[in-house]
Amino acid sequence: MARPASTQPTEVELRILRKLWESGPSTAREVHNALNEDKGTNYSTTVKMLAVMFEKGLVERDESAFPMTFTAATGQEETRRNVMSEVIQKLYDGSAKSLVLQVLSSQEASKADLDEIRQLIEQLDGQKAAASRKRAAKRRGT
Amino acid sequence: MARPASTQPTEVELRILRKLWESGPSTAREVHNALNEDKGTNYSTTVKMLAVMFEKGLVERDESAFPMTFTAATGQEETRRNVMSEVIQKLYDGSAKSLVLQVLSSQEASKADLDEIRQLIEQLDGQKAAASRKRAAKRRGT
DNA sequence: ACAGAGTAGCGAAGTAATTCGCTTGTGCAA
DNA sequence: TTGCACAAGCGAATTACTTCGCTACTCTGT
Numbered sequence: 424m425a426r427p428a429s430t431q432p433t434e435v436e437l438r439i440l441r442k443l444w445e446s447g448p449s450t451a452r453e454v455h456n457a458l459n460e461d462k463g464t465n466y467s468t469t470v471k472m473l474a475v476m477f478e479k480g481l482v483e484r485d486e487s488a489f490p491m492t493f494t495a496a497t498g499q500e501e502t503r504r505n506v507m508s509e510v511i512q513k514l515y516d517g518s519a520k521s522l523v524l525q526v527l528s529s530q531e532a533s534k535a536d537l538d539e540i541r542q543l544i545e546q547l548d549g550q551k552a553a554a555s556r557k558r559a560a561k562r563r564g565t
Numbered sequence: 566m567a568r569p570a571s572t573q574p575t576e577v578e579l580r581i582l583r584k585l586w587e588s589g590p591s592t593a594r595e596v597h598n599a600l601n602e603d604k605g606t607n608y609s610t611t612v613k614m615l616a617v618m619f620e621k622g623l624v625e626r627d628e629s630a631f632p633m634t635f636t637a638a639t640g641q642e643e644t645r646r647n648v649m650s651e652v653i654q655k656l657y658d659g660s661a662k663s664l665v666l667q668v669l670s671s672q673e674a675s676k677a678d679l680d681e682i683r684q685l686i687e688q689l690d691g692q693k694a695a696a697s698r699k700r701a702a703k704r705r706g707t
Numbered sequence: 708a709c710a711g712a713g714t715a716g717c718g719a720a721g722t723a724a725t726t727c728g729c730t731t732g733t734g735c736a737a
Numbered sequence: 738t739t740g741c742a743c744a745a746g747c748g749a750a751t752t753a754c755t756t757c758g759c760t761a762c763t764c765t766g767t
Contacts, residue, residue, distance in 0.1 A: 425724080425753080435755070436754095451715080452714080464755085464756070465758090468755070470714080471716090490713085490714055502656075503667055504671050506656060507652075507667070510652060513576075524685055527661075529649070532665075534693050537686050539666070540666060541683065543670065544669065547679060551676050567754085568755050569723090577724080608744095613746090616745085632743080632744055712764085713763090713764085720756085721754105722756100726750080727748105731744100731746080735742090736739105
């Protein structure tokens with residue numbers, strides 16, 4: 424009769440993960456210093472957060488070191504994929520295309536950015552073409 | 566000493582908004598039926614949610630009708646922009662380009678999708694080119 | 708070995724989000 | 738007009754998320 428735990432990292436959790444992705448293994452103090460620049464939270468809070476995240480399996484820790492060091496349990500790429508996949512489902516009815524079109528038209532993208540994106544598209548296109556040639560060859564062979 | 570209210574619509578709020586975007590003005594009962602297909606929540610819950618969302622300003626209601634009808638206070642486009650802009654900040658260090666590149670490589674996109682995206686890029690490119698020609702002309706004129 | 712400084716853990720408090728039971732109000736049909 | 742069925746509102750319960758204060762522990766330097 425209540426709220427289900429979020430499937431994605433929460434606000435503060437994400438800030439902590441970002442620090443860990445950026446800096447690698449870090450002590451609670453280091454994480455705290457990074458956080459503290461934005462928010463003026465107490466050191467205890469950071470420690471507690473890390474403890475909670477450890478229980479959730481979001482971070483790992485090296486207890487042999489003193490002070491302990493923490494690392495993100497999941498990579499940035501994977502987390503991004505997860506979050507995006509949920510966003511696409513919940514906000515774009517599962518259409519990645521819609522999302523991309525919308526982001527491209529509403530967010531600023533430099534010419535260089537656009538070029539880079541175009542390049543990736545060419546490449547993906549190439550892969551698709553190769554794949555369909557392969558399928559055709561297989562059909563002929565059957 | 567606690568949690569700030571989320572700046573974005575929450576899980577359930579989003580489901581409700583989606584129904585409203587899709588169907589336009591709807592009664593609590595209609596919203597509930599739509600929700601109930603996924604989750605087996607009580608009708609009271611839906612009514613309460615709509616009341617909370619009304620207080621937050623997420624939905625508007627026409628009290629002259631009986632039963633009342635609700636509409637989303639903000640459009641789908643706007644909500645998408647808001648959410649995406651936050652995601653880009655929090656997860657991609659503000660780089661829309663990174664997000665697009667990542668979504669394109671990790672999500673399935675058909676050839677037709679890619680074509681459509683390519684077209685948009687051409688168009689944006691064209692606008693940029695026109696804009697820079699204009700700036701150059703202005704410089705010459707100064 | 709001892710004091711001072713920083714580290715780790717615990718439990719509790721406070722807000723947000725979700726859920727519902729129960730009461731009250733409204734419109735329609737017999 | 739009376740009763741039935743559904744609509745709307747209220748307050749409370751429950752869980753998740755954040756934040757701390759306080760206690761106990763571990764190093765390090767003297």
